[in-house]
Amino acid sequence: MIAELAAAALMLQGQADPVTGADNAPRVVAALSQEVVEIRSDFAGAEIILFGAVTGMEEDDDLVVVVRGPAHDLRVMRKERTFGIWINRAPVRFENVPSYYSVASTRPLQEVGAFSALRREGIGLQHLRLVAPDTEHTEVRLGVEVTVSEIGEEAAEYRDAISRDRRRDRLFAETTSGVTMLEGGLFRANVALPPATPVGDYTADVYLFRDGRPVASGTVELGVRKAGLERIIYNFAHDYAWLYGLVAIALALLFGWGAAAIFSRR
């Protein structure tokens, strides 16, 4: 048991490092059906398939696939009624919130992993780490460093608000049936990217859970990029902003003049 835990710990540090030695140590290898998702003018969401193989998998092991999108800082404000009007107030800044976050697993998460393991790895919507550094400080309680929020109960409401907002656009998702085990330790998972998928670098982590703890994991990278005309226009707007502005005005004038010309001829 102790040896197994030690191996698991080694595994976690080494991220399925092949030089860990132990013959029966489980390993996860994963790949994506496409490593780059291109956003073109007709982009209305995409579904990509993550597949792979697990070696040394045992009967009751579970797989969890976590896909994280590029992280951004957010400001969450609570609306309060002032003179009858709802006004955004009390901003709380959150750092490095993933713009996309989805979890798929072979079984419901609470059956797959222990609370502490899920929390440590940030697996699951309720365990996703949402850090608001301005309202928190760390202190040592009973010899353990813990994060204490200065806004108490409200912090949870702010975090829920982020999750709720993202779930509405299907940017945050958690499914209990997303990962399918096939024969011979092969698996596949569907990753749904909604129309609002932001561009950037994504990572997909595959965790092998045994007795509530992750014993192996593998990572694949996924890029979401603007492509074709969309990419050209976006780059144009940012790299040659003044020229872009002039072109926008010129096109508008052309259409306006064209309409006037057609109109006056009739």
Add this chain to the structure above:
Amino acid sequence: MQIYLPIAEISVNIFILLGLGTGIGFLSGMFGVGGGFLMTPLLIFIGVPPAVAVSTEANQIVASSASGAIAHWRRRTLDIKMGVLLLIGGSAGSIAGVQLFAFLRSLGQIDLIISLCYVGFLGIIGGLMAIESVGAIIKRNRSAHSAQPVSKRRKRRMIDRLPFKTRFPASGLYLSVIPPVVIGFFVGTLAAIMGVGGGFIMVPAMIYVLRMPTNVVVGTSLFQILFVTALTTFLQATQNQTVDIVLALLLIVGGVVGAQIGARVGRHVKAEELRIALALMVLVVCAKLGWDLVATPSDLFAILPAREGGH
């Protein structure tokens, strides 16, 4: 059919955008208004970020005001001198408005200010228009009885005491340059914040404050709007990168078609009834935006991007 907007970064049904453009174009052709005050809230409603909606709408108004301005230029029904003064004020106002917009956005209050501006101005303009058109219809129905004697003598007002007076031959006015510049500035600021041309404020101001003859009012207003919205488009594009050219083109194409149909339909409707219909439309938009301000929102939290440092 979905189309991905490269700057707004959302996927929208292309027919919704063309339909919006045509519908608003129809109304603007029929009523002779720009339509920005309807389009911007609708764009925000379908999920376009407010910053992109306001900037892109400025770009669309360049197109819709250009065709009108060209027509008035041909007929010489515009006061260039007055237009240039309005434009000087408007340019300064546009620059100020774009800065103010960026500042309010950093505070997380831009949506609120946009809504408040809309409710305030639409309420006032719609209310005044409704009262006036109802009055005009009542007057028309009993015009035989009461023909009010209109006093020809102009009262000397505050505005006539201002310095830097100059002649405006096209309008037949002798007036200080200060009021047009101030009005232009005010409208330019609002145009940048609200994503409108500002004609619905400028036209009444020209008639009631500057007392310009009505035949040159619309042309001069379009002349000023054309240049101010072009400047706003340029500033938003260079400073905030919020002009979505794909969105603008779709709205322009729809708008051009809609405006022509609207103008034709408008010719068969009586002016007062048309004005009442427009007033009601303005009031409906106003009421909807006002209701959204006071009604309990479905989600009490707003998720905004963190303040970008530097700007």
